[in-house]
Amino acid sequence: MLARRSFLGAGLAGASALTLSSVWSQGAPNFGPPNLPATGFRRMTLGSMEVIALNDGAVRRPLGEEFVTNAPLEQVKALLASQSLPTDYIDVPYTPFLLINGNQRYLFDTGFADNGPPTTGRLLANLAAAGLRPEDINNVVLSHFHGDHINGLRYRNGALVYPNARVHVPTVEHAFWMDDARMESAPPAMKGAFMGVRRALGNLSGDQLVKFEPGSMVAPGITSVAAFGHTPGHTLFRIDSAGQSFAYVGDITNVPALFARAPDWSVVFDMNPDMARQTRRRVFDMLVRDKMVAGGFHFPFPAFGNIEAAGNGYQFRPMA
Numbered sequence: 001m002l003a004r005r006s007f008l009g010a011g012l013a014g015a016s017a018l019t020l021s022s023v024w025s026q027g028a029p030n031f032g033p034p035n036l037p038a039t040g041f042r043r044m045t046l047g048s049m050e051v052i053a054l055n056d057g058a059v060r061r062p063l064g065e066e067f068v069t070n071a072p073l074e075q076v077k078a079l080l081a082s083q084s085l086p087t088d089y090i091d092v093p094y095t096p097f098l099l100i101n102g103n104q105r106y107l108f109d110t111g112f113a114d115n116g117p118p119t120t121g122r123l124l125a126n127l128a129a130a131g132l133r134p135e136d137i138n139n140v141v142l143s144h145f146h147g148d149h150i151n152g153l154r155y156r157n158g159a160l161v162y163p164n165a166r167v168h169v170p171t172v173e174h175a176f177w178m179d180d181a182r183m184e185s186a187p188p189a190m191k192g193a194f195m196g197v198r199r200a201l202g203n204l205s206g207d208q209l210v211k212f213e214p215g216s217m218v219a220p221g222i223t224s225v226a227a228f229g230h231t232p233g234h235t236l237f238r239i240d241s242a243g244q245s246f247a248y249v250g251d252i253t254n255v256p257a258l259f260a261r262a263p264d265w266s267v268v269f270d271m272n273p274d275m276a277r278q279t280r281r282r283v284f285d286m287l288v289r290d291k292m293v294a295g296g297f298h299f300p301f302p303a304f305g306n307i308e309a310a311g312n313g314y315q316f317r318p319m320a
């Protein structure tokens, strides 16, 4: 069973780092705006379906000791430098995916809507550029309940962004975050994360909220796969159509330049780092073996591509 203490203790830094004040802190050195894709959406055909990466923006955060919790900053900077990447800051992009299967449209994770830092909240403009309206989305599917994945369900004023969508959530994740006793006993820095879940998901009507068991089929062609560790119920999705496969892997890794190349490193947001590490290797081994196209929420745009073996870890190769 899930070790409740390990999730509540280890996720502390991650939960507090998800609050806006710390990702966008006033005293941080100014490294300029993050790199944003010129065209913030990208289509990919998958059998008889279509997958569209929809960028919601990015945040540039100063790279400090806290970001990788189990490696010295010098090693982290060396790995970035070896890939000709900046070493003073990290750009963390946010990219939900839209799956179109006939008249069914599934949005995987939501970004921030108007609740996030100023360089986020671009998903709706990119959705419009791809020819769709929020009303066209019939399903939202959530990988886990961290703020950057769920806050875009509602505008700041509380109105639903996708009024016609049913919201599909993993049972385990929902049970963890909606447990009032657990919220009460959580460290103060983590309470905001519990309250954010209630803001986004708490007032959905019975038929708007659909819970699924990780491992089960969410909809025709969409199979959920338990990938616990980043959060207690973190779930990925395998999509199959006419012999082609795509995996939306959520936060199986944050920035792949660090955590695919060094998969045993832990990002501050991994709530159970040991479990997340094991899950990451298991999932990446599968992606390499099956040569499956993978999409990751924090992967560099277009945020989908192939995972290859590299050294003691892996490498993300974005689709050209």
Ligand SMILES: [Zn+2]
Pocket: 146, 148, 149, 251, 297, 298
């Ligand atoms: Zn995330």
